[in-house]
Amino acid sequence: MNTENKLVSQKSQTKDYIESAIFAALIALGALITIPLGPVPITLQNFFVFMAGLVLKPKQALLSTVLYALLGLVGLPIFAGFSGGPQSVLSPAFGFILGFIPISYLISKYSRGEKNPWKIFLILILADILLYAIGLPYLYLILTRINGLPMTLASSLKAGMVPFIIPDLVKALLAAILGPKILSALNRN
Template sequence: MKNNTKSLTRIAIFTALICVGAFISIPMYPVPITLQNFFVFMAGLLLSPVEAFLSVLIYIILGLVGVPIFSGFTGGIQSVFKPTFGFLIAFAIGGYLISKLTKDTISRKKIFITLIIAEILFYLIGLPYLYLILKFYIGKAPESLMAVLSMGLIPFIPGDIIKMIVATAITPKIKKALQNENRN
């Protein structure tokens, strides 16, 4: 029971952090700059694969049932028709993947490479979803691949690199502290 309570607490904490990350944003159309992916990185780096996945999934479910926790203080089932929803789907998969690939490591090199892979996954899922929603639902399809990249990728690269560097720098210290705490 004690481990189950700890697991639920970890999931809840990271769900809350992802919510906070959505609120810390710079509005841009159609994709705002937020700290969500940073907290997804941290969930994947510090939780088990299932816990990391569930922390994002619960965030998504809460938003879909109407709690205004998505970027811009929005929520509701209609959020699946927002151009950014594909990124949320990718975050759940990415959190699981990050945890799976870094579970037993404090190697900064492995952590950073894993975060690059996760970020690529975010864009591989998020950008096509963005395009499809803009084209078929909103009716304002970008005219070229470069236009899609200009909307949903290029402006985010510098911030994503900074988030990856920070997550890579702090994770080994946090993991060591958690290991020491578990020994006591």
């Protein structure tokens, strides 16, 4: 590889890292917009995870969510409720943060080149189902095994899913509409 090609490649890689960091910051910003509601608050985190998946390449989207989780775990107060630190793994909501990592990658992988907002919406809904499949068992485990609360499957669904269905549908629809427009504006069709 000649010097000019190497510089272009390094510039592209640097741009990818910067875009991933921007989305990690947006996810953190989404955590600050919080409506407290039981063990898991309503936030805009998953909206920005959806957008990372729709706007970034798969590895970039993955990097943005890994970076977000790691920065929170080292102590930056970027999780919901201005929390952070290694003790965050004992939060009932931490399973959802872990779920952000695979869904960001999968959204990006399966939405690449898709312009139909309804197909994108479906991809986001499927990703959200995966997010619940990761987050709800974690919530149940932390609340029952660590916090010692008596809880059934129905009560964990009531605490960690039911109040979020409508807000998540709205966020997915908004992301499905905005994602292709942002890609078009960035000339990344």
